[in-house]
Amino acid sequence: MTTQDLRLTIAAELERTRARTALLTEAVDDDDLTRQHSPLMSPLVWDLAHVGNQEELWLVRDVGGRDPVRHDIDELYDAFKHSRRDRTALPLLNPAEARAYVGQVRDKVFDVLDRVRFDSAQRLVDGGFAFGMILQHEQQHDETMLATHQLRAGSPVLTAPSPPAATAVPAGEILIRAGTFTMGTDTEPWALDNERSAHLVDVPAFWIDAAPVTNGDYLAFIDAGGYDESRWWSERGWAHRQSAGLEAPMHWLRDHDGWHYRRFGRVEPVNPAEPVVHVCYFEAEAYAAWAGKRLPTEAEWEKAARWDPATGRSRRFPWGDDPPGPQHANLGQRHLSPAPVGAYPDGASPSGVHQLIGDVWEWVSSGFEPYPGFAAFPYQEYSEVFFGGDYKMLRGGSFGTDTTAVRSTFRNWDHPIRRQIFSGFRCARDAS
Secondary structure (H helix, E strand, C coil): CCCHHHHHHHHHHHHHHHHHHHHHHHHHCCHCCCCCCCCCCCHHHHHHHHHHHHHHHHHEEEECCCCCHHHHCCCCCCCCCCCCCHHHHHHCCHHHHHHHHHHHHHHHHHHHHHHCCCCCCCCCCCHHHHHHHHHHHHHHHHHHHHHHHCCCCCCCCCCCCCCCCCCCCCCCCCCCCCEEEEEECCCCCCCHHCCCCCCCECCCCCEEEECCCEHHHHHHHHHHCCCCCHCCHHHHHHHHHHHCCCCCCEEEEEEEEEEEEECCEEECCCCCCEEEECCCHHHHHHHHHHCCECCCCHHHHHHHHCCCCCCCCCCCCCCCCCCCCCCCCCCCCCCCCCEEEEEHHCCCCCCCCCCCCCEEECCCCCCCCCCCCCCCCCCCCHHHCCCCCCCCCECCCCCCCCCCHCCCCEEEECCCCCCCCEEEECCCCCCC
16 A cells, blocks of 8 residues: 555545544533443543544654643543543533544644655554554444443434344354464554464364354343353352342343343344343353353454464455455444344355354453563553453454454453443354
8 A cells, every 4th residue: 555545544534433423422412422321431522532632642742743732631531540430520621622622633633644654664653553543442432432322311312224134044053173373463554462463373173153142042041040040150250140130131121022122212122133232241151151152262263253274374354354344244333233143144254154243242251361472562551451350352343343443353351240332242162
């Protein structure tokens, strides 16, 4: 890609991403923007200004060497200084001020983009990395804001067409043969530090579900008393299930007509063909035990997503090396729900595993640890400070994840009790 092509690509991505941010923040009034809809989430207006502040810090000041736009608000929008629960009490920019601020920053960013040299020896700008990092940061906050919309009370404000219908419903399990594959990446220009370095991993043979666990599958677990029998749950999981009073996925409601789901302000019957969403790690772990299986490891999940048994190489995506298209995966808030299992046959892996990218983040059994050769870049707080903590990994992205912020090497993590995220799972088991 030429320097001019890279500039044009980045500019288009900046505009496209900001349009989604605007949609999410302009769909509600100022009261909703400043209200805290859940102690798990920031007020939407905090996310908006935080996006602008990170853009200012990295692109205006670091890459561009320009004077600060608002140096007085850096601490307010430092995610490590204030927990989400406490952010509503801060003297935050009001909605008009936040919009003006992010607009000012963006004007300066476009000026920096016009002048920066991508052939510089400075690693931060090589291949447009700093711009890619900030694009992914804003897109990640867009998904977080979408999750906040799911938690807000009131009438619906977001609309989108329904996802496509299933055309080739996968069933059963897929055998992934034993052997080594390349995990992680050294070649993805905008890959983040925890995705690096590429390294060989020897994975024993295993079976993995051809599709994510569906609502229909999960209903069978509920109906069989899965939430009432401690034998399916880990010790920590059972303690959490009792203390939190878990009895179904988050946002599920039961009445005389059966189970319903509240989705972005609308209540509708649970669709048995959709991947189950809004379950925590402990719920996924219990279902897998009830089904006589387990959750895949992170290496197993990535091998199922990337390894091509015909060539022995690791692909960028299950379907190949091309970026995601609408025929491949349910991404980018194009729809406001997971698609039915079997809706994206063109996105299947060479082994025949479906919907590994998009629809729902998939819990895996691994904790968050660095890869061999890991080096923090460009700052420790992105990954390194979380290694070894009480986290479980999530892979593959959801219907709310943007196409630029997902790939088969992308690693997400969260506490095992979290359910407000768009999280689901699939099961695996040893080949023996």
